[in-house]
Amino acid sequence: SAGDSVVTLLDYGAGNVRSVRNAIRHLGFDVKDVQTPEDILNANRLVFPGVGAFAAAMDVLNKNGMAEALCSYIEKDRPFLGICLGLQLLFESSEEKGPVKGLGLIPGVVGRFDSSNGFRVPHIGWNALQIRKDSLILDDVGSNHVYFVHSYRAMPSDENKEWVSSSCNYGDNFIASVRRGNVHAVQFHPEKSGDVGLSILRRFLYPKAQLTKKPTERKALKLAKRVIACLDVRTNDKGDLVVTKGDQYDVREHTKENEVRELGKPVELARQYYKDGADEVSFLNITGFRDFPLGDLPMLQVLRYTSENVFVPLTVGGGIRDFTDANGRKYSSLEVASEYFRCGADKISIGSDAVYAAEEYLRTGVKSGNSSLEQISRVYGNQAVVVSIDPRRVYLKNPEDVGFKTIRVTNPGPNGEEFAWYQCTVSGGREGRPIGAYELAKAVEELGAGEILLNCIDCDGQKKGFDIDLIKLISDAVSIPVIASSGAGSAEHFSEVFRKTNASAALAAGIFHRKEVPIQSVKEHLLNEGIEVRI
Ligand code: 1PR
Incomplete structure (x- = not known):
């Protein structure tokens, strides 16, 4: 039927979901936007690319009856894909500017990464997954990297282990994806993960497509440069x-x-x-x-x-x-x-x-x-x-010559200067600033x-x-x-x-x-x- 080639998208207007739309269209589907809670209940497939802050998103969902519709849609095991915040919102609560109550479908609290142990926050970039159970949509991922960008994450526990389909290592071993039946959610961005990401979306959109051979698994590695x-x-x-x-x-x-x-x-x-x-x-x-x-x-x-x-x-x-x-x-x-x-x-x-x-x-x-x-x-x-x-190197004979942080340079300046500071500029390098x-x-x-x-x-x-x-x-x-x-x-x-x-x-x-x-x-x-x- 006509509805077969339509993906319903829940976009509450908080950021860039253009790439999600583009990726869905690229894979041969039309996008229908959710206007009312009924649109959620009537969806054939629902994609929820959460963007922005947790509390702001929950506010929007609670205000117009979307939260209730979402919960009932998911509880009926209808095809669902949450992305990034669209995964986090399924949990009980988040510490982001909170605690803030979430949809409460998955046991657990979303917390901030700890940057004290040398891991930079936000976690930005390409990382590998540790597949924990058959997750269907991740079947082509194997040892390929996917793209993450977030400061908060949920952790695997005994209470949510029936949900967790993959984890990722970044200081913590946090939840990278969940799956139960037809309900999927991923912490990373498939729409930003190149060909591998497109294959994930394809598997969600065409769940009955022929399965290719499963890629060999390898242990999750470090964040890629x-x-x-x-x-x-x-x-x-x-x-x-x-x-x-x-x-x-x-x-x-x-x-x-x-x-x-x-x-x-x-x-x-x-x-x-x-x-x-x-x-x-x-x-x-x-x-x-x-x-x-x-x-x-x-x-x-x-x-x-x-x-x-x-x-x-x-x-x-x-x-x-x-x-x-x-x-x-x-x-x-x-x-x-x-x-x-x-x-x-x-x-x-x-x-x-x-x-x-x-x-x-x-x-x-x-x-x-x-x-x-x-x-x-x-x-x-x-x-x-x-x-x-946009800094410019300024050589110095004496590090006390300026009130800014100076360094001892590896290669001395034109007049044998051994020190330098880096002066910031504005307007494309045209003006140096103090x-x-x-x-x-x-x-x-x-x-x-x-x-x-x-x-x-x-x-x-x-x-x-x-x-x-x-x-x-x-x-x-x-x-x-x-x-x-x-x-x-x-x-x-x-x-x-x-x-x-x-x-x-x-x-x-x-x-x-x-x-x-x-x-x-x-x-x-x-x-x-x-x-x-x-x-
Ligand atoms: O000040 O907010 O309007 O932003 C202006 C932006 O434009 C800044 O990000 C500034 O870096 C950039 N910009 C302004 N003028 C120039 C210029 O080249 N005349 N380009 C400029 C910055 C530097 C890099 C370049 C690398 C690598 N160019 O973007 O790509 O240096 O180059 P390389 O691999 O060839 O060495 P605002």
């Missing part, structure tokens, strides 16, 4: 949105015309990198600091098109701040971010505005709660907020950043390797994940940064755009070096 492809995007002088790439942030060709360097089209390159095995794709709208991004409809269009068939996490940055347009209409940074999320971004990245927020926080010692960083992380969760740091990368990183962690994208202007585009001194300094200073960026020139540079620092991911642009070092060869090299990666 991520390899990220970055696309610096801006309009060229003709007004088209293009991928560009700078040398130390200078993106103009040194010709008579002085034109913007062009290395490809954003949507095409993003698709290519997804196929090549990139663990994430980042778009940085590098002129966002002066051109308002909501006026920049092409960027939103790039996100929409990309998310149609790129099933790994997408980050977008550039121009996230409050803005008043020429007509005096005010836009908040939260509106800008919301629009990016609606168009398919999983994370947004803040550069300049985070520097101003950190400066104010350090000056006043109070969290105003009003910065874009604080507002966006309050609404969407800190796992959705990346802070991009704050160091170290001070900024610690401040933005407190203000709610979930991850740090650590660039280095001196190394950008130079292909001489990452700035190990800087990355070590910052990744040891914070307990959120740090993405190393700027300077990759070979596969060996990736193993070096993972061996010598606590970076969780490494990002490159130029070598991928110029096809000098394929993503696959970076992964293979890391694997040969004994570094956990997603293959």
Whole structure:
């Protein structure tokens, strides 16, 4: 019947479920949105991709009778797939801003990861599963990694053991998925887990399909180090949105015309990198600091098109701040971010505005709660907020010469200087600010950043390797994940940064755009070096 090709989606409008929709459509189904509790009761298959905070989600479900409908749907053993918060809400309660009561279908409490034992929180990235029982939808997963992004998790116990179908190791051995009959829920994001993720969704949507041979199991391993492809995007002088790439942030060709360097089209390159095995794709709208991004409809269009068939996490940055347009209409940074999320971004990245927020926080010692960083992380969760740091190395003869954190450099400066500090910049490196990368990183962690994208202007585009001194300094200073960026020139540079620092991911642009070092060869090299990666 017609209903056979329809998936009912419970979306209460709290974040990016565009990728879930795209993945369902990609697999040949239409999506019907839940409007009333009856839509839940009448569903053939219900997908519940919970996003945002636990309490806010329960509020919405309780207010309009959805909670009751959900419980009755699940108790009747109707086909259900909960994703991320859609798993957590099935438990009795959560400690997130709580305790907050959940739907109470599964015994157990959802608690926060403990970051005191060296595991960074949020748990962001690709991790392997320990399959505990026949879980049907996980039959193709085997030793492949799936993508997680969360700070809270439920733990297996005697009371819930009939539910737990797989677990994952990250400090704790937490619940990665549950299954009872036709009811499934997963803590990770199948819609962001590449081909493996699509196979999970396919098995849920086509439960009667021929079973392939079960993959061999292997014991769950560590969180994989991520390899990220970055696309610096801006309009060229003709007004088209293009991928560009700078040398130390200078993106103009040194010709008579002085034109913007062009290395490809954003949507095409993003698709290519997804196929090549990139663990994430980042778009940085590098002129966002002066051109308002909501006026920049092409960027939103790039996100929409990309998310149609790129099933790994997408980050977008550039121009996230409050803005008043020429007509005096005010836009908040939260509106800008919301629009990016609606168009398919999983994370947004803040550069300049985070520097101003950190400066104010350090000056006043109070969290105003009003910065874009604080507002966006309050609404969407800190796992959705990346802070991009653009520091420049400043050599010093004497470490007492500045009031910022200094380091002894591995390679002395041009005049034999043995020390340096890393000065933060805004507006794409155009203006230096009175704050160091170290001070900024610690401040933005407190203000709610979930991850740090650590660039280095001196190394950008130079292909001489990452700035190990800087990355070590910052990744040891914070307990959120740090993405190393700027300077990759070979596969060996990736193993070096993972061996010598606590970076969780490494990002490159130029070598991928110029096809000098394929993503696959970076992964293979890391694997040969004994570094956990997603293959
Ligand atoms: O300040 O919130 O509007 O955000 C602006 C964003 O744009 C920031 O994230 C900032 O890093 C970025 N940006 C601004 N100007 C430039 C530029 O290049 N002129 N690009 C720029 C940042 C650095 C990386 C680059 C790595 C790896 N580019 O994105 O991809 O350095 O490059 P490599 O592998 O080729 O060495 P806001």
